[in-house]
Amino acid sequence: MASLPTPNPQPTKQTPATLNPEALGERLQQLARSSGIQRWDLGASCSTDTSVQVDRGEAKQMKGAQRSAITVRVWNGDGLVGITSTSDLSDGGLARALAGARDASSFGNAEETPAFSPLATAPLASLEQPLHEPQPILTLLDTLKQAERDLLARHAAIGTVPYNGLAQRSSERLYLNSDGARRHQVLTTASIYLYARAEETGRKPRSAGAVRLGYGTADLDIAGCIEEAAERTIAHLDYAPIETGHYTCVFSPEAFLDLIGAFSSLFNARAVLDGVSLSQRDSLGSNLAVPFLSIRDNGLHPGNVGASAFDGEGTPTAPLDLVEGGVLRNFLHSEATARAFGVAPTGHAGLGAKVSVGADWFEIGATPGSDGGQQGLNRFSHAGPLVVIDSLSALHAGVKASQGSFSLPFDGWLVQNGVSRSIEAATVAGDIRAVLQAIVGFEGDAKITPDGLCPYVWVEGLSITGEA
Amino acid sequence: MPAVGAIADGFDHTWRPRLDSLLAAGRGAGADLVEIFLERTDHIGVLAEQDTITSVSPAFGMGAGIRVFCGERDGFVSTNDLSDRGLLQALEQALGMLGLTRTSTPALGFEGLGALADFAGAKAHWLNGCPSLTEATLKLLEGTARLAHHGRHLQARRASYARDWQSVLVAASDGTFAQDIRLHQSLGLNVLAADGEHRAGLGRRYGTSGRPDDLRQWDADASAQDVCASVGTMLYADYVEAGQMPAVLANRFGGVIFHEACGHLLETTQVERGTTPFADKVGERIAHEAVTAIDEGLTDGAFGSLSMDDEGMEPQRTVLIENGVLKRFLSDRAGQRRTGHERTGSGRRQSHAFAAASRMRNTFIAAGPHTPDALIASVDKGLYCKSMGGGSVGPTGQFNFAVEEGYLIENGQLTKPVKGATLIGEAKEVMPRISMCANDLELAAGFCGSVSGSIFVTVGQPHIKVDSITVGGR
Numbered sequence: 034m035a036s037l038p039t040p041n042p043q044p045t046k047q048t049p050a051t052l053n054p055e056a057l058g059e060r061l062q063q064l065a066r067s068s069g070i071q072r073w074d075l076g077a078s079c080s081t082d083t084s085v086q087v088d089r090g091e092a093k094q095m096k097g098a099q100r101s102a103i104t105v106r107v108w109n110g111d112g113l114v115g116i117t118s119t120s121d122l123s124d125g126g127l128a129r130a131l132a133g134a135r136d137a138s139s140f141g142n143a144e145e146t147p148a149f150s151p152l153a154t155a156p157l158a159s160l161e162q163p164l165h166e167p168q169p170i171l172t173l174l175d176t177l178k179q180a181e182r183d184l185l186a187r188h189a190a191i192g193t194v195p196y197n198g199l200a201q202r203s204s205e206r207l208y209l210n211s212d213g214a215r216r217h218q219v220l221t222t223a224s225i226y227l228y229a230r231a232e233e234t235g236r237k238p239r240s241a242g243a244v245r246l247g248y249g250t251a252d253l254d255i256a257g258c259i260e261e262a263a264e265r266t267i268a269h270l271d272y273a274p275i276e277t278g279h280y281t282c283v284f285s286p287e288a289f290l291d292l293i294g295a296f297s298s299l300f301n302a303r304a305v306l307d308g309v310s311l312s313q314r315d316s317l318g319s320n321l322a323v324p325f326l327s328i329r330d331n332g333l334h335p336g337n338v339g340a341s342a343f344d345g346e347g348t349p350t351a352p353l354d355l356v357e358g359g360v361l362r363n364f365l366h367s368e369a370t371a372r373a374f375g376v377a378p379t380g381h382a383g384l385g386a387k388v389s390v391g392a393d394w395f396e397i398g399a400t401p402g403s404d405g406g407q408q409g410l411n412r413f414s415h416a417g418p419l420v421v422i423d424s425l426s427a428l429h430a431g432v433k434a435s436q437g438s439f440s441l442p443f444d445g446w447l448v449q450n451g452v453s454r455s456i457e458a459a460t461v462a463g464d465i466r467a468v469l470q471a472i473v474g475f476e477g478d479a480k481i482t483p484d485g486l487c488p489y490v491w492v493e494g495l496s497i498t499g500e501a
Numbered sequence: 502m503p504a505v506g507a508i509a510d511g512f513d514h515t516w517r518p519r520l521d522s523l524l525a526a527g528r529g530a531g532a533d534l535v536e537i538f539l540e541r542t543d544h545i546g547v548l549a550e551q552d553t554i555t556s557v558s559p560a561f562g563m564g565a566g567i568r569v570f571c572g573e574r575d576g577f578v579s580t581n582d583l584s585d586r587g588l589l590q591a592l593e594q595a596l597g598m599l600g601l602t603r604t605s606t607p608a609l610g611f612e613g614l615g616a617l618a619d620f621a622g623a624k625a626h627w628l629n630g631c632p633s634l635t636e637a638t639l640k641l642l643e644g645t646a647r648l649a650h651h652g653r654h655l656q657a658r659r660a661s662y663a664r665d666w667q668s669v670l671v672a673a674s675d676g677t678f679a680q681d682i683r684l685h686q687s688l689g690l691n692v693l694a695a696d697g698e699h700r701a702g703l704g705r706r707y708g709t710s711g712r713p714d715d716l717r718q719w720d721a722d723a724s725a726q727d728v729c730a731s732v733g734t735m736l737y738a739d740y741v742e743a744g745q746m747p748a749v750l751a752n753r754f755g756g757v758i759f760h761e762a763c764g765h766l767l768e769t770t771q772v773e774r775g776t777t778p779f780a781d782k783v784g785e786r787i788a789h790e791a792v793t794a795i796d797e798g799l800t801d802g803a804f805g806s807l808s809m810d811d812e813g814m815e816p817q818r819t820v821l822i823e824n825g826v827l828k829r830f831l832s833d834r835a836g837q838r839r840t841g842h843e844r845t846g847s848g849r850r851q852s853h854a855f856a857a858a859s860r861m862r863n864t865f866i867a868a869g870p871h872t873p874d875a876l877i878a879s880v881d882k883g884l885y886c887k888s889m890g891g892g893s894v895g896p897t898g899q900f901n902f903a904v905e906e907g908y909l910i911e912n913g914q915l916t917k918p919v920k921g922a923t924l925i926g927e928a929k930e931v932m933p934r935i936s937m938c939a940n941d942l943e944l945a946a947g948f949c950g951s952v953s954g955s956i957f958v959t960v961g962q963p964h965i966k967v968d969s970i971t972v973g974g975r
Contacts, residue, residue, distance in 0.1 A: 036522065037522050037523070037526055037585075037589060037603075038589065039605070040526075040602070040603040040604055040605060088773070088774070091573070091574065092574045092598075093574075093773075094575060094576075094577060094856065095574075095575075095576045095577070095598035095599075096576075096577045096578070096579075096856070097576075097577070097578040097579070097591070097594050097595070097598070098578065098579045098580070098854055099578075099579070099580040099581060099582065099587075099591075100579075100581060100854065101581050102562075115557065116557070116558055116559075117558075117559045117560065117561075118558070118559070118560035118561075118562075119560065119561050119562060120561075120562035120563060120564060120581045121561070121562065121563060121581070122581075129561065130561075133559045133561070134559075136559075136634070137557040137558075137559055137634070139634075140547075140554050140557040140634060140638055141557075142553055142554060142555050142556075144553055145555070170597070170598050171598075171600070192775070193774070193775045193776075195774040195775060195776045195896055196774075196896060228896060230775070230776065230896060237927075238898075240895070240896045277743050277744060307550065307657060308656045308657045308693065309656075309657050309693055309702075385556065385558065386555075386556045386557055386558060387548065387555045387556040426893065426895060426901065427891075427892065427893045427901045427902075427903075427923075429891055429893075430890050430891035430892050430893065430901065430902055430903040430923075431890075431901070431903050431923055433702060435657075435693050435700065435702045436693075436700040436701065436702055437700070438740075438920075438921055440903065440921050440922070440923040440973050440974060441923070442895075442899065442901045442923070442925055442973070458899060458925060458926075458927075458971070459973075460743075460901070460923050460925055460971075460973030462740075462743070462921060462923075462973060462974055462975050463975070496743065496974070496975045498743035498744070498925075498971065498972070498973040498974060500745070500971050
């Protein structure tokens, strides 16, 4: 049996993993030079996480994690790119990653070779992201136990909170390249989610939840999370089936952002070039939506907790108007897609042999200066029946992004004559292009969610399938 | 201290002294059980689009997950640092989560690790036996070329290949000491067809475990024909009319309905959470008597097969439902401690970063006495689901899954193709409505995402008939 060091009577704290950009850059440069590699770049991350889950007043699981990962790209003598990823940041691991990337470069795509972003050394926006010291895990446990107790106490029918968690993370990201680009970001974040299950005698169980994000556990709006989870769950207790048919629907901010996110290939230059987007190269300038709709990608919005200051290629994150006055204005780009379109990278790239492109955080609402559609919409003073879509499920299965169609289960309410009643079970189906052209207007103020900023959105004529 | 990478390169009996020490320290601190999971991985992903290789993505990694139980509670810590210091720090953190502190007290009740159960020895050649990158890229390009040959109006053609190799070592303070090597290979073909306003996208996945030669044996032409025939049909399909109707679900990936609708509810993780309606139904009828359902990890080459689970236990053939009666739940260490259901070799996890949980392996409804045609002939008006997309199950048992390729059944005959269908329902209500099972059981590879990450699984069934189900559509 091997001997272990003498026990330390002090409780062990997990030491946050750290990245040293200078040291890592120097090590990689040396290893690259000794392998005859002239051109390389690297994305790295490390994080330290702790999280807890509870079950009816007891700890269910407590977790800690220390993770590190790097992705190395190298350009070979023919200018082709290869890549390798590893969680091994030792010298041996870096050397193996470089060798792997060099081997993979023999299979690089000569028709589309990524290059360094021309903006990889451009100034970054300053982000207001306070760093928080992690709390001891037993403190997290006490906090979550209390949150569970408070939520269970909100209604006799709420019997359990089967999905819950309180988590905190300290993380670092960096991007380096052989031309001297050096990006480094340090971040702390925290999150809580509470998903309650309620059941009344002789009726089906119902469930709903809420989530909150912050820069540290002290920042989290736990009371708001409990309130929202309770309100949503209780509001679904009195349910009834809905008749299949076509309805005017009111999407919650979360549901509409989910829908737009699932069809974000509409705005994605990578998907356009690959032929799997509903948009074409020449779609810019076309009418995609009603003339009062704006969609902006803005990863720098202060509501975007944990925003990245730069993308996987080191390009600064920046706001980008995607749809303005219903007109498609811009696509999201990586370095390679931007080059293909003759524009500048937009800060939405990953890092890979084939670089992915993705949206950051949407701002959706009325185009400034437009009429914003119908004014003063209020579901409780509307004459006809309305379906309020509170949350969508199974987007991975029910969305055909390249075809435009969707068919999704949802939780929501039928509002008739000012009275709201939960819908037992139903799906909503449609085509995203038709949805964007059938927006009637907006209800209420825009709300900040983890995925973006959006008000309630009214859409006419969607197909609802119920069990009545 | 040796370099991290050097340590990771060998999982074998030489780890015994270090693991013994860690486990003894954990038990000495007062833990009921300590488990250490070590992992080393080697992955290759290759993508061909149209007639070009557009991505080759190698990745390798390593790590450890340390879990400490005290009563029904547990603490879990994962780390990429396999040095002595890194593992000790992870153990101490996991102990600390349960209010335990390492002391100099000798461990009571820990007799040391047992003999190494070596499931890896016969598999040492697997990684080198896999196709080279050159072979893989040529095979994928053959796939996209065959798609071009057989398809019409194809706007995008993709073939993808993933090879996942994993070496694991599991040690626990109950004496468990076992190592294994796993190899999973999967192939995907995806197409998008477009003709004017008509668009249809479709894909197929093929996957096996423990067969290094698998990609070489792949019949790219047959797969391409299959995909192109389906997408050609669906390109001009109308949207399905929504409503309640009988449905016949084809074999192979049709088994996702049982996986989502019922299988997840028979995992002890759901019993622990109180989210399964079947928790107290063992011995009771929960499905139509036509239904017998099995979960096992034994079928040679199947995607969900294992030599041992991620807790070092050999898998079983577990009969979940027999003639409609609930027989057993799938259970892991935590499930056994918290629910009393005996372990079934079903403790699984995506990687060291996840604590194992009770998860499905190869899960299927057993074959019945009917022919597939008899099922279709028994329906006056309904839906035939030839190919399924993905699905999910919610916290109160509602399930949903997309129909990728569907046809109307009218007067006992398949008529026109329809698209946009989603099947929704609740397990408790649908299981008694599976009234007929055909005699053509087949399995299909898939991935399942849940509490312990994304894992390799097999779903399967013969053709089955559901007497009534809600079909979402337009």
